[in-house]
Amino acid sequence: MLFLQQIYEFMEYFQELKATKIFDSASEFDCQAMMFCFKTKFKMFDKNENIITQGNRIEDIILILKGGGIVENIDILGNISIVMQLKKGDVYGVESAYAGDEYYKDSVIATEKTLVLFMNKHRLINPCENRCKRHDSVIKNLMRLVAESNLKLLDKLTHLSKKTTREKLLSYLGLMSERAKSDYFEIPFNITELANYLSVDRSAMSNELSKMKKEGLIDYDKRQFHIFNSKIKY
Amino acid sequence: MLFLQQIYEFMEYFQELKATKIFDSASEFDCQAMMFCFKTKFKMFDKNENIITQGNRIEDIILILKGGGIVENIDILGNISIVMQLKKGDVYGVESAYAGDEYYKDSVIATEKTLVLFMNKHRLINPCENRCKRHDSVIKNLMRLVAESNLKLLDKLTHLSKKTTREKLLSYLGLMSERAKSDYFEIPFNITELANYLSVDRSAMSNELSKMKKEGLIDYDKRQFHIFNSKIKY
DNA sequence: TAAAAAGTGTTGTTTTTACAACAAATATAT
DNA sequence: ATATATTTGTTGTAAAAACAACACTTTTTA
Numbered sequence: 001m002l003f004l005q006q007i008y009e010f011m012e013y014f015q016e017l018k019a020t021k022i023f024d025s026a027s028e029f030d031c032q033a034m035m036f037c038f039k040t041k042f043k044m045f046d047k048n049e050n051i052i053t054q055g056n057r058i059e060d061i062i063l064i065l066k067g068g069g070i071v072e073n074i075d076i077l078g079n080i081s082i083v084m085q086l087k088k089g090d091v092y093g094v095e096s097a098y099a100g101d102e103y104y105k106d107s108v109i110a111t112e113k114t115l116v117l118f119m120n121k122h123r124l125i126n127p128c129e130n131r132c133k134r135h136d137s138v139i140k141n142l143m144r145l146v147a148e149s150n151l152k153l154l155d156k157l158t159h160l161s162k163k164t165t166r167e168k169l170l171s172y173l174g175l176m177s178e179r180a181k182s183d184y185f186e187i188p189f190n191i192t193e194l195a196n197y198l199s200v201d202r203s204a205m206s207n208e209l210s211k212m213k214k215e216g217l218i219d220y221d222k223r224q225f226h227i228f229n230s231k232i233k234y
Numbered sequence: 235m236l237f238l239q240q241i242y243e244f245m246e247y248f249q250e251l252k253a254t255k256i257f258d259s260a261s262e263f264d265c266q267a268m269m270f271c272f273k274t275k276f277k278m279f280d281k282n283e284n285i286i287t288q289g290n291r292i293e294d295i296i297l298i299l300k301g302g303g304i305v306e307n308i309d310i311l312g313n314i315s316i317v318m319q320l321k322k323g324d325v326y327g328v329e330s331a332y333a334g335d336e337y338y339k340d341s342v343i344a345t346e347k348t349l350v351l352f353m354n355k356h357r358l359i360n361p362c363e364n365r366c367k368r369h370d371s372v373i374k375n376l377m378r379l380v381a382e383s384n385l386k387l388l389d390k391l392t393h394l395s396k397k398t399t400r401e402k403l404l405s406y407l408g409l410m411s412e413r414a415k416s417d418y419f420e421i422p423f424n425i426t427e428l429a430n431y432l433s434v435d436r437s438a439m440s441n442e443l444s445k446m447k448k449e450g451l452i453d454y455d456k457r458q459f460h461i462f463n464s465k466i467k468y
Numbered sequence: 469t470a471a472a473a474a475g476t477g478t479t480g481t482t483t484t485t486a487c488a489a490c491a492a493a494t495a496t497a498t
Numbered sequence: 499a500t501a502t503a504t505t506t507g508t509t510g511t512a513a514a515a516a517c518a519a520c521a522c523t524t525t526t527t528a
Contacts, residue, residue, distance in 0.1 A: 073392065083388065095380075095381040095384040096381075098377055099381045099385050101385075139374070139377065140361075140373070142377070143332055143373065143376070143377050144333065146329075146377070146380050146381055147328065147329040147330075147333045147380060148332075148333050149384060150380060150383060150384050150387065151329050151330065151333050151335075153387040153391060154317065154329075154339070156391060157387060157390060157391060157394065160394040160395065160433065161433040162433075163433065163435075163485080163514090164485095164486090164513090164515085165514080190476090191475075191476065192476080199395040199396075199397065200516090201515065201516050201517070202475090203476090203478080203479095203516085203518085204514085204515055204516065204517085206477055206478080207479090208515095209477090210477070397484090397515080398483090398516090399484080399485075424506090425505075425506065426504090434485080435485065435486050435487070436505095437487080437488085437506090437507075437508080437509095438484085438485055440507055440508080441507075441509085444507070444508080456494095
């Protein structure tokens, strides 16, 4: 059973838990059982705090319950790149855990005050002795999340595969427009973050955006974009 | 039950099926039951034949039983890029199926004579009425595959995030060396394919490789590489 | 609300890339 | 075995990107 402290935490955070894609179909009773089963720990992080540190041994899979963070990778030469963003309901570590990795290959850093659920990797992956169907449903939900993450990575790859900054921008903005089903849309990055995401120099990208605006291909203000698709295709 | 034709096929290909990560733990009886459950079809493709065509409606998830292929994406401007390679035991379509996509976003093309198993998307994803545990084991295996695919995409993203061709090459070759646990290793691409994979101009990359060889950073012949790690770090 | 911090746009210079064209080497098919 | 197709290395040129420096704007915070 849960310790008293854990029960208090659980009661406090159950609503957040219930709102995630992983635990959405679970009852309070099931959830509580899984908390025990997965050896969960709740933990609150301040902005800029490390939730996971690159290189540390993988013990847990994390689930963001409140707030958000970035997944950051530092390569051998010290270059920092943002691999992805994590929002409420997102998980990190599932792939590495399933693939049998030993160490985290990225750091996860809170970009605001963030509540995180830690779930023991082994407990989550290996079906419990009694083969509970709650566990199965969590795995099915995890599968959907990993699949979606996969598709996000494929999207990013599509953009990064383009050779020029302009093509990268158009690939990204085109997709955003398609997703929004509109020529008007809002992007989830500011300009600096977008440059990081697309792995291009910020000032060069800013310059390219200006040119495209002058040429009438796009219009934008802050995160609001308007793409003139008719002018772009051919 | 299976039609006679299907039984013949099944008997002929059971060994290949058994050798995959998806069906490894299943008995012949279980496999046969799943063949029925997933409405499977076996199909043989010649080199350069389309196994899956970009834009077609997603009906099946595929599993490569013999041979191999490439996943190829053509963007709106007609640029072709190799998204990944598929080898014996690899699957394609799982992520899109789980994420609820309607159409294939890539084409899959056989690079040699290739045997493919088609499995009905709906049957595979939705647990069967009797909640058979074979089905669960297949899903668990699929999960591992998707997780691994995810990590492959992350690797590629790491390389593509580098700004110069040299950095991309070193990122890729460095990883290959790490994986091989040796300064000597073989890469799964020829030079032209590697340029495609890294999304750089082939001739420019060839040129860069030559320079790096002259500078004594690497040595190579065909697909055999030798990386002088000591000269590279710092 | 003032001060500090973070983000943005612009410009010029240097470095790197894409592109095109071609010869040489290698692999493939008949 | 030979012809044919594909792959590879090299070079020069034009285009594009990175980089650095700076002024200006917006956001954050104390």
